[in-house]
Amino acid sequence: MTEKTSPLxxxxxxxxxxxxxxxxxxxxxxxxxxxxxxxxIVKKDLEDKIKKNGSLS
Numbered sequence: 001m002t003e004k005t006s007p008l009x010x011x012x013x014x015x016x017x018x019x020x021x022x023x024x025x026x027x028x029x030x031x032x033x034x035x036x037x038x039x040x041i042v043k044k045d046l047e048d049k050i051k052k053n054g055s056l057s
Contacts, residue, residue, distance in 0.1 A: 008016055025035045 008019060011019075030038075
């Protein structure tokens with residue numbers, strides 16, 4: 001049997017996460033304006049965590 005693979009199987013983790021987030025937003029019919037506002041909040045929170053911890057990892 002041959003196993004089907006997707007181009008995403010070898011994609012970087014950030015690309016995989018972005019695709020998952022886009023799917024989640026679209027499948028829940030989140031308005032683009034609401035999604036962008038929420039993502040700005042998430043971005044700020046993550047940047048604060050990076051500053052607090054002093055690293056990107």
